[in-house]
Amino acid sequence: MTTPTITQSELENYLWGAATLLRGYIDAGDYKQFIFPLLFFKRLCDVYDEEAEHAKADHGAVFREDHWLELEIPDGSHWDDVRQQATNVGMAIQSAMRTIESTNQELFGIFGDAPWTNKQRLSDATLRDLIEHFSTQELSLSRVSEDMLGQAYEYLIKKFADDSGHTAAEFYTNRTVVQLMTRLLEPQTGESVYDPTCGSGGMLLATAMELREQGKEFRNLRLYGQEINLITSAMARMNLFMHGFEDFEIIRGNTLSNPYFIRDDELRQFDIILANPPYSIKQWDRDAWVNDSFGRNFLGVPPQGRADYAFLQHILKSLKPMSGRAAILFPHGVLFREEERDMRTRLVEDFDLVECVIGLGPNLFYNSPMEACIMICRRNKDSKRQNHILFINALDLVTRRQAQSFLEPEHIEEIVQAYRQFEDIENFAKVVKVDEILKNRGSLSIQLYVRSSLSDNEDERPLDAVIEDWQTSSKNLRQSMSELFKKLEYKPETDQSSKNGVAPKNMIEEIRDTNSEKVEE
CATH class of the missing domain: 4.10.860 (DNA Excision Repair, Uvrb; Chain A)
Known part of the structure; x- marks a missing residue:
């Protein structure tokens, strides 16, 4: 008898129900390191069983190539094996996951490093409850499509971000902002897409979803990402797998000190780069940057207390000369801080790499009131755009509802159209010559060039932005x-x-x- 399909709402409630079992036992910020690996483990086993049944029905035997990714689940490492464990449940989970990783090279490290055997955090009884909860639903492909599971995974990421407070920015970027950034770059079929601080992989996925919405082939995009946090990089890999992607490479590591994507002793270059680098990190190896072997100091050496321009230079060096373009989410300070003025001046005067600067309203950085901006950079600017930068003041285009700030579809469309037109729009957009920017000491502060009704009211601005402006002035x-x-x-x-x-x-x-x-x- 065929198991009835599950609705999207039922699937999301089922997944969030697993997380609620952990309330009171661990911090909300730690939910992800337990729930996501269990979800992926359950999905692998259910699909594996489904494929085995189809193979037996088709040709009476099951071979490794009958399985997705030619997956192999060794005896004793199946979900059902763990479910039979009455004691030392954490050890059973950990052993099964490690065995699957070591048997399947493409999955090595994907389950993260959660402390499954620490009974002071999660007792046998709690883990058994989790296993039984996940066992109430079958996550086979016939019941839960890749699209459904991918959407549910994204839903769970958002829920965990809402619950985890200040740590959310490590793995989650406001999805409406990501959608805007993706549309601005107009990804094309077959291109390479890179995120040097990829979090849970949302920006990489957004490029594929943009192509799919246009009815174009999207599964031949080549997706690359690097992420310093182990569990977050594992989340990104699980996220892409559960959306049905196989042609991707997510690497755990420090992008500034140890960039992974290298070709012929130089940084590998990509068609598209989307990024939301960590804001103004202080703990980074500035001394090594002085003599960076990849030439990522071509604008200069950023101050120790702010690595923003280190990430920016890494991104610019990673763009293909002809097709390379990038959208980077930054705090507004990168546009006008005095300590970065010389680098900013070289960026616009000597290299002419900035095409557009878009000012967004407050609260779009996750769990932060700070105003955000998007910097669009392009290696090969159209002749009409050379030595010019478009400034868009979209501070007014933010909707806040139920303590959440986001961009409405019409907001995104208005910004995208202004970018494509690259013309002056009163109180919204302004095309500015680089010479004029240089007269303003290289400042890219949007309010120097275009103002909005909101920016006229200083009381509406976040305190940290006001302080930063005051310090600069x-x-x-x-x-x-x-x-x-x-x-x-x-x-x-x-x-x-x-x-x-x-x-x-x-x-x-x-x-x-x-x-x-x-x-x-």
Whole structure:
């Protein structure tokens, strides 16, 4: 008798029900390291059994090539074997997962490193409850399609992000922002897509989903990602597998200190790069960057306290010369911070790599009120766009509902159309010559070039953005005053010099002292 199919809602409730069994035993931020491996384990075994039944019906025997990925589940390592375990359940789970990984090279390391054997965290009884809960549904392909399971997986990622607080940004980026970034880059069939800080793989998947929505072939995209966190990189691999992808490569590692994708001793280059790098990390090897063997310091060496321009330079060096384009989600500070001014100036003046800067509203960084921006970079800009940058002020285009901020479909469409038109739109978009940007000391601050009704109201801006603006303006003021002092340097005999249009010495000292006090405040 055929098992009835499950609805999307039933599937999502079933998965979230497993997570609720862990409430009170572990922190919400740790749910993912237990639930995702169990889900993937159950899926593998159910599909494996289904394929074996079909093979027996077709030709009376089962061979390894009858299975997806030519998967092999050794005796004693099946879900049903673990389900029979009454004691030391964690050890049974861990042993089964490690055996499957070692038997199937493509799955090596995919189950992560959850502490299954730590009974102080999860007792045998709790693990048995989890196993029994997952056993209430069959996750075969005939019951749960790849699309359904992929959507449910994404649902679970979002739920875990909502529950896990500040750690969510490590593996989750606002999906409406990802959709916008993907549409801006217009992925094409067969292209290579790379995310140097790929989290749970959502940006890579978004390129494929964009092509599918257009009715184009999407499974021949070549997807590549690197992620420093072990469980998060495992989540990305499971995510892609459960969406039905096989032609991808997700590697765990530190992109800045040990980039994995190398060809002929140089960084491998890609058609599309989507990224949401970690914001202004302080713990990175700046000294090694001074002599980076891959030339990722062509703009300069970023300050120790902010690695944003290290990630940016890595991305730019990883773009193909003719087709390479990137969309990077950054905090607004990268657009105007004084300590990065020289690098930013070289970026726009010497290399002309920035095509568009899009300012988004607050709360689109997960669990952070900070305003976000998208920087679009392109190696081979259209001749009409060369030496110009389009600024789009989309601060107003944010919907906030039930403590969540997101972009509506019409918001995304409005921004995409403005980018494609590359023309001035009053109070929304402005095409600016690089020469004008250089006159503003290389600042890419969007409000210098185009304002919106929201930006006129300073009370609407997050505090951290206001502080950062103030710090930058203070530094600019100090530098301007220093230049003024040099011009006014002289040795006056009397205060009579003030009558000749020259500031007397005591006035200069008073201005200098006052300015110094303001900056220190």
